[in-house]
Amino acid sequence: MQVLSTNIGNLTKVNWNGKELSTGIFKHPTSSPLVLEIEKVANDSIADLKVHGGIYKACYLFSAEHYPYWKNRYPDLDWNWGMFGENLSVSDLDESQIRIGDIYKIGSALVQISQPREPCFKLGIRFGTQQILKEFIEYGFPGTYVKILEEGQVSSGDKLILIEPSANSLTVQQFFKLLYTKEKDEKILRLAIENLALPEYKKERLKKYL
Numbered sequence: 001m002q003v004l005s006t007n008i009g010n011l012t013k014v015n016w017n018g019k020e021l022s023t024g025i026f027k028h029p030t031s032s033p034l035v036l037e038i039e040k041v042a043n044d045s046i047a048d049l050k051v052h053g054g055i056y057k058a059c060y061l062f063s064a065e066h067y068p069y070w071k072n073r074y075p076d077l078d079w080n081w082g083m084f085g086e087n088l089s090v091s092d093l094d095e096s097q098i099r100i101g102d103i104y105k106i107g108s109a110l111v112q113i114s115q116p117r118e119p120c121f122k123l124g125i126r127f128g129t130q131q132i133l134k135e136f137i138e139y140g141f142p143g144t145y146v147k148i149l150e151e152g153q154v155s156s157g158d159k160l161i162l163i164e165p166s167a168n169s170l171t172v173q174q175f176f177k178l179l180y181t182k183e184k185d186e187k188i189l190r191l192a193i194e195n196l197a198l199p200e201y202k203k204e205r206l207k208k209y210l
Contacts, residue, residue, distance in 0.1 A: 001090050001091060001092045001093050001159065001160035002090065002091045002092070002157065002158070002159050002160070003088050003089070003090055003106065003107075003154060003155070003156050003157060003158045003159075003160070004064050004081065004089045004090065004091050004156060005029045005081035005082065005088070005089040005156055006029065006030055006032070006033065006034045006087065006088060006154060006155065006156055007027035007028060007029055007030065007081055007082030007086060007087055007088070007089065008027060008028070008030050008034065008041065008043055008044040008045075008087065009024045009025065009026050009027040009028065009044060009045050009082070009085070010024075010026070010045050011023070011024055011045045012024075012025075012026045014125050016121065016125065023122045023125065023126075024044065024045035024046050024085070025085040025122045025123065025125070025126045026082075026085075026126065027044075027081075027082030027083075027085055027086065027087065028080065028082050029080060029081045029082060029089075031156075033107070033153045033154060033155040034059075034087060034088070034153070034154045034155075035151070035152070035153050035154075036058065036059050036106075036109040036111065036148050036151060036152055036153075036154060037058065037148065037151050038055065038058065038148050038151060039053055039054050039055055039058055039148075040053045040054075040058055040059075041058070041059050041087050044087060055147055055148075056114045056115055056145060056147055056199045057114070057115070057145045058145070058146065058147060058148045059087045059088065059111065059145065059146050059148065060085060060086045060087050060088070060117060060143060060144075060145050060146075061086060061087070061088045061090050061093060061143055061144050061145075061146060062084045062086035062088075062089060062090070062093070062117075062143035063089075063090055063091075063092070063093035063094070063095070063141065063143060064081075064089050064090060064091045064092075064093075065091070065092065065093070065094075066139075066141050067079075067083075069139070070083070073135070074127060074128075074132075077127065077128070083126070084117075084123070084126075084143060085122075085123065085126065086143055088106075088154065090160065093143070093144075093160075095116065095140075095141050095142065095143070095144065095171065095172040095173040095176065096141075096171055096172075096173040096174075097171065098113055098144065098171060098172050099113065099165065099166040099168065099169060099170060099171055099172070100113050100114065100115065100166060100168070100170050100171070100172060100175055100195055100197050100198060101113060101166030101167070101168050101170075101195060101196065101197035102162060102164070102165055102166045103149065103162070103163045103164040103165075103166075104146075104160045104161060104162055104163060105160075105161040105163050106152075106154050106158055106159075106160050106161075107152055107153050107154035107155055107158040108150075108152030108153050108154075109148060109150060109151060109152030109153065109154055110148075110149040110150035110152065110163065111146035111147065111148055111149060112146060112147045112149055112197055113144055113146055113147075113166070113172060113197065114144070114145050114146055114147040114197055114198070114199075115144070115145050115172075115175065115198060115199065115202065116142040116143065116144055116145070116172045116173070116175060116176040116179075117142045117143045117144070117145065118142070118176075118179065119132070119133045119136045119137065119142070120133075121133070123136065137180050140173055140176065140177060141173065142172070142173075142176050144172045147197070166195075166197065168191060168194060168195045168196070168197075169191060170188070170191040170192055170195050174188050174191070175188075175192055175198075178192060178206075184206075184209040186210065189206055189209055189210060190210075192206055193206055193207060193210075
């Protein structure tokens with residue numbers, strides 16, 4: 001895996017259901033390295049700190065391999081890296097293989113895979129239709145957030161080096177599908193609840209399904 005693009009965004013005002021609000025989802029490539037801080041990417045804009053940023057959502061990674069699929073579905077958009085609001089566009093990132101809890105070195109930063117991206121209406125604003133939310137969930141490759149274990153600098157061209165694989169076999173894709181499936185697989189549920197890298201509040205919500 002390798003970083004193909006580092007992306008940041010400025011707050012953009014949009015109209016939503018008759019109200020004006022701000023969003024940081026409009027990311028664009030930058031030639032400068034990104035500095036990954038404990039709760040955010042330096043100089044990146046976050047509109048709603050309740051659902052973005054923070055320890056478990058400090059930086060968002062999305063796979064370059066999924067771009068052709070979405071370009072085919074939405075050919076009229078002005079495509080560039082950062083279209084999904086990701087800070088890092090990464091080659092060969094496979095959510096069906098990457099485990100929640102895996103620890104990687106990227107540039108001088110040390111990060112841990114923490115949770116998949118759960119799409120909200122702002123992704124719909126970015127794509128010009130709320131239909132993208134259903135499509136994104138059905139497609140099943142959501143990218144991943146990371147927790148910053150050691151702050152550092154990341155540049156385009158940096159490789160993701162696996163430092164410590166998770167002892168828990170739960171993949172990003174398995175957890176993503178678990179969140180949106182009505183009939184919860186008990187084995188996957190238990191993996192999620194026992195996974196030390198997941199936020200406690202998410203695990204508590206899942207316990208009711210056991």
